[in-house]
Amino acid sequence: MVNRNPPLTAADMVLPAAHLPVGSYAMAVKADGLMFLSGHGSFEASTPTHIGKLGATLTTEEGIEAARAVALGLLATIVDQTGDLSRVAQVIKLVVFVNSTPDFTEQHRVANGATDLLIEVLGSAGRCSRSAVGVASLPLGFAVEIEAVVRLV
Amino acid sequence: MVNRNPPLTAADMVLPAAHLPVGSYAMAVKADGLMFLSGHGSFEASTPTHIGKLGATLTTEEGIEAARAVALGLLATIVDQTGDLSRVAQVIKLVVFVNSTPDFTEQHRVANGATDLLIEVLGSAGRCSRSAVGVASLPLGFAVEIEAVVRLV
Amino acid sequence: MVNRNPPLTAADMVLPAAHLPVGSYAMAVKADGLMFLSGHGSFEASTPTHIGKLGATLTTEEGIEAARAVALGLLATIVDQTGDLSRVAQVIKLVVFVNSTPDFTEQHRVANGATDLLIEVLGSAGRCSRSAVGVASLPLGFAVEIEAVVRLV
Numbered sequence: 001m002v003n004r005n006p007p008l009t010a011a012d013m014v015l016p017a018a019h020l021p022v023g024s025y026a027m028a029v030k031a032d033g034l035m036f037l038s039g040h041g042s043f044e045a046s047t048p049t050h051i052g053k054l055g056a057t058l059t060t061e062e063g064i065e066a067a068r069a070v071a072l073g074l075l076a077t078i079v080d081q082t083g084d085l086s087r088v089a090q091v092i093k094l095v096v097f098v099n100s101t102p103d104f105t106e107q108h109r110v111a112n113g114a115t116d117l118l119i120e121v122l123g124s125a126g127r128c129s130r131s132a133v134g135v136a137s138l139p140l141g142f143a144v145e146i147e148a149v150v151r152l153v
Numbered sequence: 154m155v156n157r158n159p160p161l162t163a164a165d166m167v168l169p170a171a172h173l174p175v176g177s178y179a180m181a182v183k184a185d186g187l188m189f190l191s192g193h194g195s196f197e198a199s200t201p202t203h204i205g206k207l208g209a210t211l212t213t214e215e216g217i218e219a220a221r222a223v224a225l226g227l228l229a230t231i232v233d234q235t236g237d238l239s240r241v242a243q244v245i246k247l248v249v250f251v252n253s254t255p256d257f258t259e260q261h262r263v264a265n266g267a268t269d270l271l272i273e274v275l276g277s278a279g280r281c282s283r284s285a286v287g288v289a290s291l292p293l294g295f296a297v298e299i300e301a302v303v304r305l306v
Numbered sequence: 307m308v309n310r311n312p313p314l315t316a317a318d319m320v321l322p323a324a325h326l327p328v329g330s331y332a333m334a335v336k337a338d339g340l341m342f343l344s345g346h347g348s349f350e351a352s353t354p355t356h357i358g359k360l361g362a363t364l365t366t367e368e369g370i371e372a373a374r375a376v377a378l379g380l381l382a383t384i385v386d387q388t389g390d391l392s393r394v395a396q397v398i399k400l401v402v403f404v405n406s407t408p409d410f411t412e413q414h415r416v417a418n419g420a421t422d423l424l425i426e427v428l429g430s431a432g433r434c435s436r437s438a439v440g441v442a443s444l445p446l447g448f449a450v451e452i453e454a455v456v457r458l459v
Contacts, residue, residue, distance in 0.1 A: 192437030
């Protein structure tokens with residue numbers, strides 16, 4: 001068994017194709033050493049996946065899966081923009097928007113689906129700051145939308 | 154026909170008066186070369202405009218108009234703070250908060266009202282990263298609130 | 307009467323214990339001179355406080371108290387991470403997520419509970435840019451969640 005740090009590389013994972021914008025914007029914009037990534041939804045072969053609302057049509061476990069899928073999409077965008085995950089010095093910040101009913105209160109558990117994946121892939125460079133909030137609704141009916149700030153080497 | 158890049162300047166547009174804070178904060182704060190702009194609503198002569206909720210009292214087209222109005226207010230704040238839009242090197246990031254019912258799913262179309270305007274005015278410097286989410290409600294009943302990060306020259 | 311600038315120091319206040327993460331993330335991550343703080347809720351001795359929804363179970367005044375409690379937690383994290391509030395050159399940005407019914411429209415008044423406290427404690431270094439929005443629900447049922455970007459000396 002090999003001890004890896006970071007434990008995974010892009011080559012170990014099946015990343016989805018990089019998300020295309022669904023409007024007049026860019027998926028990521030750099031400012032000095034930081035890259036600001038747009039809010040990402042979950043797509044598979046250009047088709048939206050993980051549609052629904054936590055507290056109504058989706059369980060917390062399904063929300064966790066949705067957040068993990070979105071995080072894979074964020075990694076795909078980073079690879080698309082920089083060529084390689086090795087350019088990531090540190091994930092600085094995520095905002096995890098969870099499509100929620102007014103009484104759903106486990107957004108932090110849903111968000112772990114994204115941050116667990118980032119730590120699994122990037123090691124300590126994936127341990128970021130994070131907000132997790134419940135929103136009324138999301139574009140295309142996504143269960144989870146996530147934006148990110150990443151520091152590049 | 155003259156090819157302009159950026160296609161418009163502040164002088165070509167009727168910008169609203171710069172938005173005043175509605176509480177104990179500043180409309181924009183700089184950090185190194187970045188300017189962080191507060192969440193802006195839509196005002197005309199200090200009166201809130203574009204009040205309502207997408208999916209209930211407003212159509213998507215009306216939401217697009219609201220987002221465009223808010224983007225004009227962001228430009229007004231930039232001019233107020235820096236004197237001129239020529240100081241904008243790049244709009245880095247918008248978060249577009251859309252006052253939405255639980256089943257409205259066109260926040261990305263609403264947000265185009267803002268990003269189309271920024272690209273129209275600033276050219277490629279207006280093509281930013283972006284999140285668009287549906288929130289339960291907004292201050293003063295605004296249909297759209299937008300915050301921004303801008304890189305200055 | 308002594309004129310103080312900043313008017314208070316950490317020693318003058320009873321700050322809560324620094325908030326622990328409620329998932330796989332860090333409470334704050336630095337990038338160059340900026341510190342990005344995670345979304346904070348309100349805790350007292352590790353127990354969540356200020357639970358409820360504006361427009362339903364809580365009044366605006368109670369929301370203001372909640373926002374003040376969260377801001378004390380943000381200061382506690384800054385002290386925990388840097389040793390002292392004197393490292394704060396400027397609070398750059400807050401996003402104040404207010405747990406709201408669809409018709410509550412005083413998120414800006416609720417957010418003043420946080421920004422008034424920061425200005426009281428830090429003087430002009432506490433006058434930040436800010437967004438205040440109404441979200442459908444929050445982790446653990448918090449009334450208010452706040453994230454921050456702070457510039458350090």
